Amino acid sequence: MSIVEDLADGLAKTTLEAMDHIDDDRFYDQVSRVIGASSPTLQEAFMTAIRVRLAERRGREYVSKALAAAKSGSAAPKAPADFGAGGH
Template sequence: MGITEDIADGLAKDAIEAADRLGDDRVIDEVSRTLSNTSQTTQEAFLTAVRVRLAERRARGVLLSFLKDAPEAPKPD
C-alpha cells in the first residue's frame, strides 16, 4: 500500500479499538470529520479501511459460528 493507505489503515484500526473500548461509534465519525477538514483523500482511505476491518470482523463471527457447531474432523491414522 501507499503512505496514504498505510496511515489511514493504522488510524482506522486505532479508531475501531477506541470505539470498542469506549462503547461509542462516534469516535470513528469524529476522526472521519477531522480528516475531511484537511485531506479528503485520507478520509476516503480511512473510511474504506474502517468498512473493510468491520466487514472482516462480522465475517469472522459468521465463520466461527459455523465452526462452533461443526463436528470434529476425523484424525488421520
C-alpha cells in the same frame, strides 16, 4: 501501499480499538469528520480501511458462530441476503 493508505489503515486500526474501549460503534464517523476537514484524500482512504476491517471482523464472527454451531450440532447462523447477486 501508498503513504496515504498506510496512514489511513493505521488510523483505522487505532480507531477500531478505541471503539471497543469506549463502546461507541459509530465513533469512526467522528474521526472521519476530523480528518476530512483537513484531507479529503485521507478521509476517503480511512473510510475504505474502516469498511474493510469492519467487514473482516463481521466475517470472522460469522465463521466463529458457524464453527460453534457445527460443534454443538445446532443450525448454522444464516448469512445476510445477497442483494447484489442479480435482480433488483
